[in-house]
Amino acid sequence: MQFGPYWLDARLAVGGTAEVYLARPVDTAAKPQRLIVKRLLPHFITDPEGRTMFEREAALHQSVHHENVVEVFQAGTAEDGEPYLAMEYVDGVDCYRLLRRMGQEGELLPVPVAIYIAREVLRALDSVHGAKDAQGAPLGIIHRDVTPSNLYLSIDGRVKLGDFGIARSTSRATLRNAASAMLKGKFAYLAPEQVAGEPFDHRADLFAVAVVLAEILLGKPLFAGSGQLAVLLAIRDCKIDALRETKRRLPPGLFEVLEGALARDPGARFQSAATFATALEPFDPDRAVSQRELSARVRWVQAAPSAEGMPAVRESAQKIRAAAPATPAPPPPSNRDDFARKTGEYTQIPSTIETADGRRMGPWTFARLVEALATGEIGRGDRVDYTGRGFAPVEDIEDLARFLPSRTNTTSQLPGVGSPDFIDDVSPTSLLTVLLRVLERDEDGVLFAEGSGGPRADGGRKELYFKNGKLHHVASNNASELLGEYLVRRRMISRDELDFALAVLPRYGGRMGDTLIALGLVQAVDVFRAIRDQGRDRLTDLFAWKQGKLSLYFGQPGPNVEFPLDLELPLLMLAGLEAAQPNDAPLEAFRPHLDRMIGPSTASSARPRLRAVTWPPLVTKVLDATAEPKLLRDVLAATTHSGATTANDVLRALEILLAGKMVGWM
Numbered sequence: 001m002q003f004g005p006y007w008l009d010a011r012l013a014v015g016g017t018a019e020v021y022l023a024r025p026v027d028t029a030a031k032p033q034r035l036i037v038k039r040l041l042p043h044f045i046t047d048p049e050g051r052t053m054f055e056r057e058a059a060l061h062q063s064v065h066h067e068n069v070v071e072v073f074q075a076g077t078a079e080d081g082e083p084y085l086a087m088e089y090v091d092g093v094d095c096y097r098l099l100r101r102m103g104q105e106g107e108l109l110p111v112p113v114a115i116y117i118a119r120e121v122l123r124a125l126d127s128v129h130g131a132k133d134a135q136g137a138p139l140g141i142i143h144r145d146v147t148p149s150n151l152y153l154s155i156d157g158r159v160k161l162g163d164f165g166i167a168r169s170t171s172r173a174t175l176r177n178a179a180s181a182m183l184k185g186k187f188a189y190l191a192p193e194q195v196a197g198e199p200f201d202h203r204a205d206l207f208a209v210a211v212v213l214a215e216i217l218l219g220k221p222l223f224a225g226s227g228q229l230a231v232l233l234a235i236r237d238c239k240i241d242a243l244r245e246t247k248r249r250l251p252p253g254l255f256e257v258l259e260g261a262l263a264r265d266p267g268a269r270f271q272s273a274a275t276f277a278t279a280l281e282p283f284d285p286d287r288a289v290s291q292r293e294l295s296a297r298v299r300w301v302q303a304a305p306s307a308e309g310m311p312a313v314r315e316s317a318q319k320i321r322a323a324a325p326a327t328p329a330p331p332p333p334s335n336r337d338d339f340a341r342k343t344g345e346y347t348q349i350p351s352t353i354e355t356a357d358g359r360r361m362g363p364w365t366f367a368r369l370v371e372a373l374a375t376g377e378i379g380r381g382d383r384v385d386y387t388g389r390g391f392a393p394v395e396d397i398e399d400l401a402r403f404l405p406s407r408t409n410t411t412s413q414l415p416g417v418g419s420p421d422f423i424d425d426v427s428p429t430s431l432l433t434v435l436l437r438v439l440e441r442d443e444d445g446v447l448f449a450e451g452s453g454g455p456r457a458d459g460g461r462k463e464l465y466f467k468n469g470k471l472h473h474v475a476s477n478n479a480s481e482l483l484g485e486y487l488v489r490r491r492m493i494s495r496d497e498l499d500f501a502l503a504v505l506p507r508y509g510g511r512m513g514d515t516l517i518a519l520g521l522v523q524a525v526d527v528f529r530a531i532r533d534q535g536r537d538r539l540t541d542l543f544a545w546k547q548g549k550l551s552l553y554f555g556q557p558g559p560n561v562e563f564p565l566d567l568e569l570p571l572l573m574l575a576g577l578e579a580a581q582p583n584d585a586p587l588e589a590f591r592p593h594l595d596r597m598i599g600p601s602t603a604s605s606a607r608p609r610l611r612a613v614t615w616p617p618l619v620t621k622v623l624d625a626t627a628e629p630k631l632l633r634d635v636l637a638a639t640t641h642s643g644a645t646t647a648n649d650v651l652r653a654l655e656i657l658l659a660g661k662m663v664g665w666m
Contacts, residue, residue, distance in 0.1 A: 116290035120159035157295030210261035228524030426548035465558030543576035597666035599629030
């Protein structure tokens with residue numbers, strides 16, 4: 001069919017927002033005679049956001065001209081106003097297809113060829129990251145989608161980077177804004193800072209190149225796991241064990257180069273594509289030889305008999321044609337018992353519970369059982385008549401035992417705990433004392449919080465586990481703090497969707513996050529961040545408790561959990577104080593002290609180790625402002641004059657410094 005100035009000969013691929021065609025110009029004298037035309041899918045043509053993204057891709061892609069970047073010949077609109085991109089056609093295969101074919105044959109690419117591919121991609125990124133606008137100003141382009149499927153390998157051994165669909169320019173959007181934007185890249189190639197939702201820059205692309213190179217060398221993905229959340233956790237923690245295990249068969253020094261490129265801290269990685277490429281140069285001694293070998297491999301993949309996969313293709317097509325017309329699935333009903341009864345997938349016969357102390361509860365649905373187990377309402381020693389199968393201890397029922405917490409909620413049942421290292425009533429000051437002691441000692445420990453009244457803490461219990469001076473895990477017996485309820489409150493899923501997920505939870509091993517991802521209700525990266533935020537909120541909520549008791553035990557290892565939080569305590573202190581002292585509460589509390597002198601602590605109890613901690617910029621700013629004794633009023637004036645920081649923010653930071661005895665009243 002004709003589309004604008006081109007004939008579209010064949011549709012090659014369909015993505016989330018666009019489709020790609022092999023095309024040729026209507027004008028037979030025009031060059032080139034084979035090219036790619038990318039056009040929006042029909043339902044995005046009238047969508048302003050879809051068109052804006054497409055136009056941004058065109059603008060960014062056209063601003064980069066390099067032999068290792070797929071060339072854009074034209075960005076225009078057809079007669080009906082539909083936008084399109086006309087791009088270079090790379091005769092060959094993408095890197096994903098090459099790796100898949102190599103895997104089927106049980107082969108690995110030679111190391112020099114793998115290095116050659118990576119260095120060519122880095123040459124492309126050097127051009128992308130250094131692109132400038134018509135006035136010569138840096139565009140600050142970040143590709144954000146460096147994956148095997150976006151690396152095009154030609155039959156003559158050239159390597160080209162394509163698909164700028166989710167690229168962005170930091171000259172148009174700040175790094176901080178980008179951190180809150182939706183990540184649409186393939187999650188297995190994200191950098192740790194992207195996974196954590198932190199600001200990121202061009203070094204995230206360099207991390208992705210290192211991941212791709214590791215995958216080529218290993219013949220399998222670098223970051224693996226039982227599910228998407230496990231993969232994201234491996235990325236966050238930079239678990240490169242698979243690469244470390246192959247160190248012996250790599251050329252000396254190559255592992256160390258990759259280890260640096262895969263550092264969790266962007267500042268510890270290569271700072272530019274050029275320096276990364278230079279570090280890899282010794283491992284590809286003859287670029288021409290590697291190019292020829294890659295060419296041979298690409299031709300081999302292209303020449304693989306197409307009949308190999310045809311039986312499966314034909315069988316699939318026959319099944320599709322024979323199948324009855326698909327009807328849309330009904331929306332998840334609001335009542336999980338109705339859902340189970342109507343679908344028959346899980347016949348949710350209600351269950352009855354007999355507790356160890358003789359109480360009888362129920363009949364309960366499976367979802368209600370899960371909630372009771374997760375919050376400690378029922379536990380080991382209690383008996384359940386599970387879906388009419390007869391009473392048995394809950395720990396002997398496979399479908400339920402997986403929800404039992406790894407520890408009890410009573411300190412007396414922890415082996416060898418002895419006396420607490422710290423005990424006090426719940427208050428922001430006592431919580432700061434606990435967190436500062438854990439941070440200062442960089443040690444493992446567990447904090448038990450037991451509420452004793454008040455609307456937020458009536459009978460509530462929390463267990464906070466620390467590992468190496470960071471928050472490792474938080475357990476709570478509050479049903480509203482379960483992951484599903486948390487996602488509903490944040491409007492990431494609806495109540496009906498949660499009910500739907502609870503009904504089929506056993507099918508996915510009882511893991512709510514994996515269930516929601518498998519059902520397509522939430523993206524993996526969003527669940528990953530929500531679990532982390534949930535842990536943060538469970539701690540900050542504790543700052544707002546009005547009554548309760550804290551007991552801290554050092555040296556107690558945390559439970560083995562699938563998702564260790566690994567959260568920095570300084571930021572949690574600030575978040576907790578903001579929860580406990582919102583709005584102008586800090587200013588009102590410190591108002592009587594505005595004309596008091598404050599400065600570096602000279603007391604014998606001063607804690608110099610805390611000064612060596614990497615504090616958030618706000619705390620560091622206040623610490624610097626009090627390096628010399630001055631009136632609190634003057635400290636506030638010095639730290640808020642730019643308008644970027646409020647007096648209340650400064651006073652919360654000051655409260656942390658006072659609690660840590662890093663500053664004191666004169």
